[in-house]
Amino acid sequence: MGGDHAPGIVIDGVRLAHTRLPHVHYLLFGDEARVGPLLDRYPELRGVCTLRHTDEAVSNDAKPSQVLRTGRRSSMWLAVDAVAKGEAAGVVSAGNTGALMAVSKFVLRTLPGIDRPAIAGMFPTTRGETVVLDLGANVDCDSTNLVQFAIMGEVFARAVLGLEQPTIGILNIGSEDLKGNDAVKTAAITLRESPLPIRFHGFIEGNDIGAGTVDVVVTDGFTGNVALKTAEGTIKFYSTFLKEGFRHSWMARLGYLLARPALNKVKIRTDPRRYNGAMFLGLNGIAVKSHGGTDAFGFANAVGVAVDLVAHGYSERIRKELERFTLADRESTTCPAIGG
Amino acid sequence: MGGDHAPGIVIDGVRLAHTRLPHVHYLLFGDEARVGPLLDRYPELRGVCTLRHTDEAVSNDAKPSQVLRTGRRSSMWLAVDAVAKGEAAGVVSAGNTGALMAVSKFVLRTLPGIDRPAIAGMFPTTRGETVVLDLGANVDCDSTNLVQFAIMGEVFARAVLGLEQPTIGILNIGSEDLKGNDAVKTAAITLRESPLPIRFHGFIEGNDIGAGTVDVVVTDGFTGNVALKTAEGTIKFYSTFLKEGFRHSWMARLGYLLARPALNKVKIRTDPRRYNGAMFLGLNGIAVKSHGGTDAFGFANAVGVAVDLVAHGYSERIRKELERFTLADRESTTCPAIGG
Numbered sequence: 001m002g003g004d005h006a007p008g009i010v011i012d013g014v015r016l017a018h019t020r021l022p023h024v025h026y027l028l029f030g031d032e033a034r035v036g037p038l039l040d041r042y043p044e045l046r047g048v049c050t051l052r053h054t055d056e057a058v059s060n061d062a063k064p065s066q067v068l069r070t071g072r073r074s075s076m077w078l079a080v081d082a083v084a085k086g087e088a089a090g091v092v093s094a095g096n097t098g099a100l101m102a103v104s105k106f107v108l109r110t111l112p113g114i115d116r117p118a119i120a121g122m123f124p125t126t127r128g129e130t131v132v133l134d135l136g137a138n139v140d141c142d143s144t145n146l147v148q149f150a151i152m153g154e155v156f157a158r159a160v161l162g163l164e165q166p167t168i169g170i171l172n173i174g175s176e177d178l179k180g181n182d183a184v185k186t187a188a189i190t191l192r193e194s195p196l197p198i199r200f201h202g203f204i205e206g207n208d209i210g211a212g213t214v215d216v217v218v219t220d221g222f223t224g225n226v227a228l229k230t231a232e233g234t235i236k237f238y239s240t241f242l243k244e245g246f247r248h249s250w251m252a253r254l255g256y257l258l259a260r261p262a263l264n265k266v267k268i269r270t271d272p273r274r275y276n277g278a279m280f281l282g283l284n285g286i287a288v289k290s291h292g293g294t295d296a297f298g299f300a301n302a303v304g305v306a307v308d309l310v311a312h313g314y315s316e317r318i319r320k321e322l323e324r325f326t327l328a329d330r331e332s333t334t335c336p337a338i339g340g
Numbered sequence: 341m342g343g344d345h346a347p348g349i350v351i352d353g354v355r356l357a358h359t360r361l362p363h364v365h366y367l368l369f370g371d372e373a374r375v376g377p378l379l380d381r382y383p384e385l386r387g388v389c390t391l392r393h394t395d396e397a398v399s400n401d402a403k404p405s406q407v408l409r410t411g412r413r414s415s416m417w418l419a420v421d422a423v424a425k426g427e428a429a430g431v432v433s434a435g436n437t438g439a440l441m442a443v444s445k446f447v448l449r450t451l452p453g454i455d456r457p458a459i460a461g462m463f464p465t466t467r468g469e470t471v472v473l474d475l476g477a478n479v480d481c482d483s484t485n486l487v488q489f490a491i492m493g494e495v496f497a498r499a500v501l502g503l504e505q506p507t508i509g510i511l512n513i514g515s516e517d518l519k520g521n522d523a524v525k526t527a528a529i530t531l532r533e534s535p536l537p538i539r540f541h542g543f544i545e546g547n548d549i550g551a552g553t554v555d556v557v558v559t560d561g562f563t564g565n566v567a568l569k570t571a572e573g574t575i576k577f578y579s580t581f582l583k584e585g586f587r588h589s590w591m592a593r594l595g596y597l598l599a600r601p602a603l604n605k606v607k608i609r610t611d612p613r614r615y616n617g618a619m620f621l622g623l624n625g626i627a628v629k630s631h632g633g634t635d636a637f638g639f640a641n642a643v644g645v646a647v648d649l650v651a652h653g654y655s656e657r658i659r660k661e662l663e664r665f666t667l668a669d670r671e672s673t674t675c676p677a678i679g680g
Binding site: 061063124125126136139140171173176178180181205206207208209210211219221222223225226227228229230231232233234235236237238239240241242244245246248249251252254255256257258259260261262263265266269270 | 401403464465466476479480511513516518520521545546547548549550551559561562563565566567568569570571572573574575576577578579580581582584585586588589591592594595596597598599600601602603605606609610
């Protein structure tokens with residue numbers, strides 16, 4: 001029931017996901033009176049969808065704390081709960097991000113050694129793709145949070161992206177050691193000096209995201225969210241300029257027609273819907289957040305992200321990796337996340 | 341003497357600036373043995389340039405504190421000092437940003453009511469241009485700093501950009517009041533509730549920068565710097581994709597040839613060199629920082645920015661405006677910058 005165009009785009013998204021991933025089954029939570037008729041339009045979904053009725057839904061402007069108090073019968077809560085109960089392998093929602101994070105954290109709980117889950121997303125780069133976290137779950141982060149994000153991102157890059165030795169960078173305003181705030185400086189020292197089996201590249205700058213300098217970009221949720229949306233906005237304004245350019249003369253129009261197949265590839269490669277599906281890392285279970293304003297194509301991609309995480313056994317692998325990182329030992333004062 | 345290709349690009353930049361702005365005179369500070377021969381190549385500069393020798397220069401990796409202690413004979417310090425003494429109307433440097441800010445702050449001092457100067461720069465948008473500050477002078481900002489940035493940006497937009505009622509937005513991770521960290525929340529309340537003659541739009545998000553939602557974007561130096569470089573990196577990777585696309589087939593190549601004049605306009609409009617020249621706002625004097633890696637074209641634009649600030653009497657106007665904002669009254673506790 002979440003997102004700007006729910007439940008319509010959710011059902012259309014499930015239908016599209018079904019054509020790509022025919023083996024996946026869906027538990028749908030929402031208002032039967034609204035979802036039922038939409039489902040009835042697609043007979044092919046009958047065998048793979050189970051609809052569970054609830055007439056409560058989390059609104060887009062609901063405060064997370066309020067949802068935690070009163071939202072137990074909401075479609076969002078029931079969907080997350082299905083993951084906790086083992087009825088579902090993961091949850092996908094296009095609803096209120098803050099509420100989804102709060103409910104997921106409350107119901108699924110964080111993994112041992114993780115204080116706060118992070119939102120991770122994929123950015124297109126000239127070299128391929130880079131995972132960036134946190135994208136907005138944690139507005140204020142200390143160095144311990146950043147180190148935990150580095151570990152979660154590293155495990156994700158190995159387990160899901162299949163990279164053998166992913167490189168990690170901390171987003172900063174310069175590459176020199178003396179640049180930045182205390183959190184990034186301390187986190188860098190910890191990652192550099194710790195015996196962790198992590199390939200820490202050091203500090204990177206905003207332009208390194210698009211350049212694909214590292215495989216995993218670690219940042220606080222405020223900066224990461226601004227970087228994500230600035231990149232999206234920049235692509236939008238650049239493509240607006242391009243469109244205007246191609247309309248500028250008949251020669252340019254003709255040029256556009258000839259180059260269109262190639263240009264469409266660029267468009268596809270930078271389409272934000274392709275990168276839809278932000279992953280909540282650090283939880284006992286898989287939760288994926290779809291952009292609220294996306295369409296069926298974007299929602300199907302978010303479903304694909306969740307299926308990918310399940311297929312790669314991410315939950316089990318990150319648990320094992322975290323044990324390896326001895327995150328359980330939380331005694332050390334300078335870096336409680338790593339310990340001795 | 342500052343920047344990656346100094347002093348060559350500085351002299352070439354001055355030469356280019358001279359063709360655009362023939363009435364401007366230049367005081368050049370640097371090593372005569374290196375700068376002299378470069379100047380000699382351009383007889384047209386003889387009448388408008390005065391070279392003052394010093395064999396000291398601030399290195400790119402020098403710590404600002406170290407420059408403040410030992411850099412009084414450096415070309416950077418002497419150039420800033422010329423502004424303080426009234427010998428120059430403004431200073432332009434492609435050198436060490438942190439050192440230039442520290443020296444400018446020490447020598448020129450901040451304007452009454454301003455705690456910390458900010459670095460402001462222009463971003464291209466679909467609607468034209470937007471000024472963003474701070475771009476990296478202040479890694480940690482409290483709400484008072486942000487409110488002062490809003491005022492400095494507002495005055496800049498009126499005095500230099502000629503906007504009658506510029507709109508101000510604070511960069512955040514959502515437009516709702518409950519989003520963000522304490523600094524942005526408190527600054528927003530102050531700007532909203534204060535009797536300041538400011539058109540405060542409220543919170544904006546990263547994508548609003550490129551959309552040109554507001555005329556002035558206010559943010560802390562960490563976030564602003566990351567946003568600036570992320571936008572630059574995104575343009576770079578998008579244009580790399582485009583180039584690959586146009587090389588993809590002979591049809592695309594032909595299309596490119598036909599559309600090239602129009603595409604060049606897009607390239608020019610998004611060329612980071614066009615936006616070169618970050619302004620240090622909040623000082624008793626005009627200081628402009630050129631990107632260290634720019635070329636003569638970029639450096640000439642930075643000179644143009646400084647000349648623009650001088651021509652619009654920015655120093656005098658911001659002083660008057662600040663009086664109007666009664667910033668001098670620093671007694672109030674909730675908002676020391678505004679006062680009663």
